[in-house]
Structures are given as structure tokens and as C-alpha cells.
Amino acid sequence: MALPCSDDNAFFLAHTKRSNAVTQSNDSLPDPATLTTRGLAPTGQGRILLIACGALAHEILALKRANGWDHMDMHCLPAKLHLYPERITEEVEKAVARHRDAYARVFVVYADCGTGGQLQAKCQDLGVEMVAGPHCYAFFEGVDRFAEHDDEITAFYLTDFLVRQFDAFVWKPMGLDRHPELRDVIFGNYTKLVYQAQTDDAALRARAEECAQRLGLDYEYRFTGYGDLHTALAVQAAKS
Numbered sequence: 169m170a171l172p173c174s175d176d177n178a179f180f181l182a183h184t185k186r187s188n189a190v191t192q193s194n195d196s197l198p199d200p201a202t203l204t205t206r207g208l209a210p211t212g213q214g215r216i217l218l219i220a221c222g223a224l225a226h227e228i229l230a231l232k233r234a235n236g237w238d239h240m241d242m243h244c245l246p247a248k249l250h251l252y253p254e255r256i257t258e259e260v261e262k263a264v265a266r267h268r269d270a271y272a273r274v275f276v277v278y279a280d281c282g283t284g285g286q287l288q289a290k291c292q293d294l295g296v297e298m299v300a301g302p303h304c305y306a307f308f309e310g311v312d313r314f315a316e317h318d319d320e321i322t323a324f325y326l327t328d329f330l331v332r333q334f335d336a337f338v339w340k341p342m343g344l345d346r347h348p349e350l351r352d353v354i355f356g357n358y359t360k361l362v363y364q365a366q367t368d369d370a371a372l373r374a375r376a377e378e379c380a381q382r383l384g385l386d387y388e389y390r391f392t393g394y395g396d397l398h399t400a401l402a403v404q405a406a407k408s
Contacts (some may be wrong), residue, residue, distance in 0.1 A: 194332040197225050200332045207246040210267060214241035217270070218275035219263045222247035224304065224327040227366055227394055228277065228401070237405045243267060247329065251341060253282030257290050264294050271273060275404045277397075279303050299400050308364050322359040324385060328366045331376045339382070351384060360386035366394060 196207065203222035210217060220228055222244040232240055243263060249256050260276055267276050276291055276298035291298045303306040305325040306314040317323075330337055339345055342354055361383060363376035373389060380387035 183204045185336045208244035210243040215272040218242045257286045308392045324358045
């Protein structure tokens with residue numbers, strides 16, 4: 169279900185060391201490539217700081233706008249941290265330490281995301297709350313509903329963000345741009361690609377189906393909307 173790992177991820181690690189978070193401007197966002205490699209700095213405005221994965225930036229901003237949550241600010245860590253889940257806890261801890269004094273409250277918009285419970289333990293130590301669930305695929309669909317798909321251990325999931333960033337997040341890090349013959353080795357145990365759509369976008373549906381074809385997998389479209397992400401943020405917004 170999660171992204172396969174590869175030594176080619178070293179490319180992204182090297183890029184991380186040269187990059188700094190991009191600053192928000194007038195509630196707008198940089199392109200997905202920038203959210204992948206550099207993240208997004210907070211504006212310094214608002215009472216609640218959301219420390220989130222860059223892969224969730226568009227969804228969080230859409231929810232903020234739709235619900236008038238102007239008291240929420242957002243700081244996104246680079247989405248490519250998901251290629252190194254062992255680094256997520258440390259980076260979240262640094263972000264909390266750096267920014268918490270400027271806000272009344274901090275909420276971590278990460279699920280466990282491959283940290284093996286370390287992120288949850290760290291958040292408890294820091295006295296901050298985080299999103300419940302194993303990963304974003306679960307909270308987009310709804311954690312309880314996702315748990316019902318225990319027959320999908322051979323499914324490979326993409327979200328809107330991952331469809332947009334398929335080459336940068338999947339194809340190139342796995343080395344498939346240079347060695348396409350590795351496709352069946354890396355993805356041989358997968359049977360289908362499930363596109364969990366947050367928005368109704370025909371272009372993204374077509375691109376997701378193309379991704380499935382490139383991986384040699386069956387394709388399933390599943391509209392999820394924002395799922396438990398909306399619920400979790402609404403709870404935090406109401407606390408202020």
C-alpha cells in the first residue's frame with residue numbers, strides 16, 4: 169500500500185539539504201513540485217498552527233477557505249519526507265519547537281505515516297494532538313471504512329497529490345525512468361491501483377488511469393473527498 173523504497177531516494181535527500189520552505193502569499197500555494205521538495209513556511213497569522221505534510225497543502229487550504237477557518241495557519245514540511253518515514257518524527261519535533269511559542273495551539277496533520285508509532289509518542293511528549301490513523305489513504309477514505317478493505321493488501325494507492333506528482337514521487341525515485349525493466353520486480357506483488365480522488369477532476373482521473381497502465385496494474389477510481397481530514401480539522405477549529 170505504501171510507496172516502495174529505493175536507493176534512488178538519495179536524490180531527494182540531497183535536494184532537501186539545499187532547499188528551504190517557501191513562504192505563503194495571500195493564502196496561495198506553490199506548485200506541487202515545490203511542496204514536494206521544499207514545503208511551505210507559515211504566515212505567522214492565526215491562533216492555531218497546522219504542521220502538515222506538503223502532500224496535504226491543497227486539501228487543507230480548500231477546507232480553510234470553505235469553512236472560514238482564518239484563525240488557522242499552516243506550515244507544510246516537504247512531502248518527500250514520506251520517502252524517508254524515519255525522518256518524519258524528528259522534522260515534526262523541530263517544527264513544533266520552532267513555532268509553538270507564536271501560536272495558542274499546534275495540531276500535527278500527519279497520521280502515523282510509517283513511523284511505527286514514534287510520531288504519536290513524540291506528539292504525546294510534546295503535548296500536541298495529531299490526526300488519527302495509519303496514513304493519509306485511511307483518513308481520506310475514513311479510517312473505519314478503510315479498515316474494512318482488509319482484502320486490499322495488494323492495492324497501490326494514489327491521492328490527487330500523488331497523481332500530479334507520480335513521476336517525481338514514484339517513477340523516478342524507484343529508478344523506473346532509467347530501468348523500466350524493474351517495474352515488475354518492484355510492483356510485482358501489487359494487483360491494482362486505487363485512485364482516491366479528493367476532487368472531481370477529469371484530467372486527474374485520466375492521468376491516474378495512465379499511471380495504472382504504466383505500472384501494469386488494474387485501475388479503480390474511488391471518490392473520497394476529504395474524509396476524516398475534514399472532521400479532524402473541524403474539531404480543532406471549534407476548540408479555539
